[in-house]
Amino acid sequence: MTRCLLVDDDPAIRTLLLDYLANFGFSTEAVGDGRGMRAALARQGFDVVLLDLMLPDEDGLSLCQWVRRDHGQLPVIVLTAQGDPMSRVLGLELGADDYLAKPFEPRELVARIKAVLRRGAAPPPQADAPQVRFEGWTFDRLRRELVSPDGTVVALSSAEFRLLEAFTAHAGKVLSRDRLLDLSRAPGVVVSDRSIDLAVSRLRGKLGEGQRDRPLIRTMRGEGYLFDVEVQR
Secondary structure (H helix, E strand, O other), X not given: OEEEEEEOOOHHHHHHHHXXXXXXXXXXXXXXXXXXXHHHHHHOOOOXXXXXXXXXXXXXXXXXXXXXXXXXXXXXXXXXXXXXXXXXXXXXXXXXXXXXEOOOOHHHHHXXXXXXXXXXXXXXXXXXXXXXXXXXXXXXXXXXXXXOOOOOEEOOOHHHHHHHHHHHHOOOOEEOHHHHHHHHOOOOXXXXXXXXXXXXXXXXXXXXXXXXXXXXXXXXXXXXXXXXXXXXX
């Protein structure tokens, strides 16, 4: 049975979703704030967290970051009235796996939960090794870790993680911005060419390109970007 943790300060929403999700075989615990969420996660394991961003005691985005940092691959679906594209991008970059703007149809939430769990259960394609190395760096796709040549673990946002996945899977090939959007876009979010440029800039910073003679990610004018390294799988 799928175990869901619902975090929402609206009692009516908690009651509605507890009853509705039970009809689809989900065992759901509902809490109204960040303190209750932390206590629930310390008490038992869950398969997915349904997290409202507007909570009375803690910011939902900070809680999303905490889940990603301390609870690894536990999926998080953000539920919020802040449905504008920038809020969606921010939530996903801070570690959310999906984003559902209020008001929403409960049946759509069920579909999103099932989709997130399918993605988490699906094995990686055979062509993609779980761990790759390049220029002294180690990128572990299962642990979502990037380790520098000196052994330092470098934190990656969800957007940076997906972008590095795309680059390492297509090393030595020029990727247009549209192609990078297709390869790295999270479900349920609308992004632009500009967001790719910003993510590339941040990823370059994480890779320490300002301290290198030769960039790992090259800008190919009028074409896109090239991950100009040899990747060992």
